[in-house]
Amino acid sequence: MPGERARILLVDVLPETAEDFETAFGEGAASGEEAELVHVTAASVLEHTEGTPGERRPAVAVVGRRVPAPVGLIHALRPHPADLAAVVVATSATDSRLTTLPILFSADLVRRVPDARADLLPRTARELLEGVTRRRAETAVRAAAQRQLVTGAVMGRQLGERLLGEFLTQAPIGALMLDDDGAVLAWNHRAADVLELDDHGSLRRPLADLFPPDARATLRQHLATAREQSAPGPDVVFERTRSDGTSQAMRIAPQRVTDSGGRERVLVLAEDVTDRLHAQRKLAERTGHALLSAEVAAAMTASGPLAERLHRCVRATADRLGADRACLWTLTPSGRPEPAACADVDRTTAADRLHPEHADEELVGRIAARQRPHLDLTPPGGRRAGSGRPAGSFAGYPLVSGGELIGVLTLSTRLALPGSTLSILENIADQVAVGIQRDRLLHRLRTTTQALERPLLPPRLPELPGFDLAARYHPFGSGLHIGGDFYDAFAAPDGRYVLALGDVCGKGPGAAAITGLVRHTLWAAAQHTTDPEHVLGLVNNALRRQNTPFCTLAYAVLEPPSDPAGTSGPSGTARVRIASAGHPAPLLLRADGRAVPLEVRGPLLGVLDELHHPVTEVELGPGETLVFYTDGFTEGAGAEDRREPEDLAALLAGHSPPPGDGRPADRVVAALLEDAHAWWGERLRDDLAVLALTRLA
Numbered sequence: 001m002p003g004e005r006a007r008i009l010l011v012d013v014l015p016e017t018a019e020d021f022e023t024a025f026g027e028g029a030a031s032g033e034e035a036e037l038v039h040v041t042a043a044s045v046l047e048h049t050e051g052t053p054g055e056r057r058p059a060v061a062v063v064g065r066r067v068p069a070p071v072g073l074i075h076a077l078r079p080h081p082a083d084l085a086a087v088v089v090a091t092s093a094t095d096s097r098l099t100t101l102p103i104l105f106s107a108d109l110v111r112r113v114p115d116a117r118a119d120l121l122p123r124t125a126r127e128l129l130e131g132v133t134r135r136r137a138e139t140a141v142r143a144a145a146q147r148q149l150v151t152g153a154v155m156g157r158q159l160g161e162r163l164l165g166e167f168l169t170q171a172p173i174g175a176l177m178l179d180d181d182g183a184v185l186a187w188n189h190r191a192a193d194v195l196e197l198d199d200h201g202s203l204r205r206p207l208a209d210l211f212p213p214d215a216r217a218t219l220r221q222h223l224a225t226a227r228e229q230s231a232p233g234p235d236v237v238f239e240r241t242r243s244d245g246t247s248q249a250m251r252i253a254p255q256r257v258t259d260s261g262g263r264e265r266v267l268v269l270a271e272d273v274t275d276r277l278h279a280q281r282k283l284a285e286r287t288g289h290a291l292l293s294a295e296v297a298a299a300m301t302a303s304g305p306l307a308e309r310l311h312r313c314v315r316a317t318a319d320r321l322g323a324d325r326a327c328l329w330t331l332t333p334s335g336r337p338e339p340a341a342c343a344d345v346d347r348t349t350a351a352d353r354l355h356p357e358h359a360d361e362e363l364v365g366r367i368a369a370r371q372r373p374h375l376d377l378t379p380p381g382g383r384r385a386g387s388g389r390p391a392g393s394f395a396g397y398p399l400v401s402g403g404e405l406i407g408v409l410t411l412s413t414r415l416a417l418p419g420s421t422l423s424i425l426e427n428i429a430d431q432v433a434v435g436i437q438r439d440r441l442l443h444r445l446r447t448t449t450q451a452l453e454r455p456l457l458p459p460r461l462p463e464l465p466g467f468d469l470a471a472r473y474h475p476f477g478s479g480l481h482i483g484g485d486f487y488d489a490f491a492a493p494d495g496r497y498v499l500a501l502g503d504v505c506g507k508g509p510g511a512a513a514i515t516g517l518v519r520h521t522l523w524a525a526a527q528h529t530t531d532p533e534h535v536l537g538l539v540n541n542a543l544r545r546q547n548t549p550f551c552t553l554a555y556a557v558l559e560p561p562s563d564p565a566g567t568s569g570p571s572g573t574a575r576v577r578i579a580s581a582g583h584p585a586p587l588l589l590r591a592d593g594r595a596v597p598l599e600v601r602g603p604l605l606g607v608l609d610e611l612h613h614p615v616t617e618v619e620l621g622p623g624e625t626l627v628f629y630t631d632g633f634t635e636g637a638g639a640e641d642r643r644e645p646e647d648l649a650a651l652l653a654g655h656s657p658p659p660g661d662g663r664p665a666d667r668v669v670a671a672l673l674e675d676a677h678a679w680w681g682e683r684l685r686d687d688l689a690v691l692a693l694t695r696l697a
Contacts, residue, residue, distance in 0.1 A: 005057075006036070006057070011061055014118075017118055018039065042067045058132045061087075065089040065115055071097050074101065080109075082136045085128035085131065086128075087112075088101070091115045174195065174271060175191055180264065183205060184206075194272045207268065208220050208223075227256055237251050237273060252268060292428065293424075299316070299435075300313065300432060309435070313432055314343040319343075326342065326412075328340050328407060335368075337407065368408050373398065373422050373426070375421065395422060397422065399429050409428060461489050468664055469499075472669050473688070476632075484503055485687040486518070489691070497558040501554045501690075502552055514551065532615050536555060536579060536611075537611070543605055551606050552604060554578070556628070559576070561573055575620070576693075580602045582605070584629060586627060588627075591622065596649055627668060627672070629648070630687065633648060633672065648672065655671055664694040665692040666692075
């Protein structure tokens with residue numbers, strides 16, 4: 001309302017930013033000359049901006065860097081030129097999402113300020129507030145002028161200039177006076193210019209006759225509504241064709257008035273809004289294209305099957321461009337195009353979406369062969385060449401990435417396609433082609449990675465009578481890189497069993513080569529003797545000889561009890577000899593549910609020429625579990641944010657196998673992996689490998 005004091009809404013801003021605003025606005029705000037500073041949160045700011053846009057208390061919202069979803073908040077605030085603008089702090093996490101704001105809001109409504117230049121916020125807010133105040137005053141002046149047009153003595157004039165009044169006659173907006181039947185009685189100079197009125201053929205002519213036949217009934221109803229009510233009727237835009245064949249958009253605002261003789265008339269204010277309407281349509285088209293491009297980009301970079309992502313693309317294309325049908329075609333090994341995903345306004349089932357009739361296959365083949373876009377605008381009432389289907393528009397664009405033809409994107413509709421269709425199709429086709437190529441490349445990389453990883457892990461774990469042995473390996477990421485974690489378990493010639501779990505420094509093919517070297521050296525050395533000192537020494541020499549990065553390793557030798565059934569006494573004792581080469585401490589889960597880390601330490605492999613690894617011997621009783629794991633469980637998000645072996649021991653406490661549990665080791669391994677993923681979440685940046693051995697009760 002007029003006279004209301006403007007406000008600066010500080011939405012979750014940092015303390016130092018609030019101090020800058022207090023310095024810039026504080027002194028004037030205290031005296032009532034400056035805007036009032038209001039500290040609010042993102043959850044409560046909507047309470048301070050309630051009301052009808054354009055009629056609210058003038059304000060500028062300053063959206064701080066701590067607001068998690070600034071774009072959604074600005075949409076909810078409903079910025080309006082007359083009462084609300086916004087400035088938002090752009091951080092590295094939110095800058096990409098804020099790129100849509102300039103498309104949706106002009107710079108005098110919403111601005112972005114980089115986080116590094118937060119000192120500009122007070123000045124930017126002041127500029128926006130001055131703009132809101134200025135536009136609010138201009139709106140009030142225009143409203144007063146419009147009220148003067150339709151009230152008071154101006155309406156008490158006679159026909160012609162006396163009926164309209166001198167003010168309306170010279171007004172820059174078209175003004176017409178109509179009788180009860182909607183016929184034109186008088187008009188001013190501006191109305192004569194925009195509606196091409198003349199003194200002979202226009203007098204007493206129905207205003208509706210100046211517009212196309214399909215719009216006349218709606219216009220008559222619009223004028224009749226004004227005669228039935230005292231308040232001004234709503235503004236409605238009607239389109240017509242001028243005598244030179246160009247299109248024109250007119251905003252028609254009727255108002256019931258009474259002349260000096262007491263007769264009721266209808267005053268019509270007619271404004272040519274052709275340029276404004278075209279600009280709005282162009283902006284809406286560009287906004288739609290930008291949103292379509294964003295939807296396609298989001299679909300092609302999302303996870304999930306490629307077929308589902310392609311269908312999201314064609315569905316968005318058909319909806320945003322108002323097409324009857326959109327299809328994505330890919331090439332068979334023989335080079336023939338076939339539909340991979342289609343969206344049709346008349347069909348919804350998956351089978352119908354891929355029906356060949358969704359596009360002209362022969363035409364698609366020509367587009368693929370020439371690798372050139374195609375736009376087909378069939379004359380009204382005609383037939384598309386080579387097809388019995390009715391006339392319509394058809395557009396196709398080849399999908400090319402890195403010089404390779406991937407497929408074809410097609411669009412068809414019964415209506416005319418705008419000239420910008422090929423431009424937006426080019427943008428979409430590029431995104432889809434790159435996405436498909438990327439998906440194929442990732443598939444090949446994933447297949448290669450799996451082929452390289454397969455020999456780095458044992459194909460299966462050995463069967464140990466009286467024991468349960470379980471192991472898991474979970475690579476970091478989407479499985480596109482080769483990790484450095486590994487495990488192995490095998491029977492030695494002396495009747496003992498060797499268990500090993502290690503972590504090679506590095507990732508990728510280089511780490512895979514070192515892993516293969518360590519695994520095969522372990523196996524070859526254990527064929528002569530399983531003694532930890534002998535085996536680890538040979539592995540160290542092999543790494544030193546190849547001048548490779550270091551490796552951590554947990555090495556254990558299981559000597560099963562002489563009685564596989566696990567009876568008490570010497571024959572029922574299972575001994576495990578353990579040596580560690582710089583590896584995290586193994587865990588021992590007792591049968592009573594207690595879990596403790598074992599003090600087993602030793603130097604890294606591949607670093608020193610001479611080294612000694614102390615051996616710790618553990619007796620594994622019935623129901624007890626020995627657990628080895630890599631440092632991903634303790635340093636999954638980096639060395640600065642780590643967990644201790646005691647934390648993992650506390651997690652395992654109480655996981656002793658219940659009676660009759662046939663896979664207790666597998667249950668312990670699953671529990672550790674589940675906890676690691678829950679604990680680290682998206683911060684996890686390392687591989688995970690775990691090996692557990694349980695003596696069955």
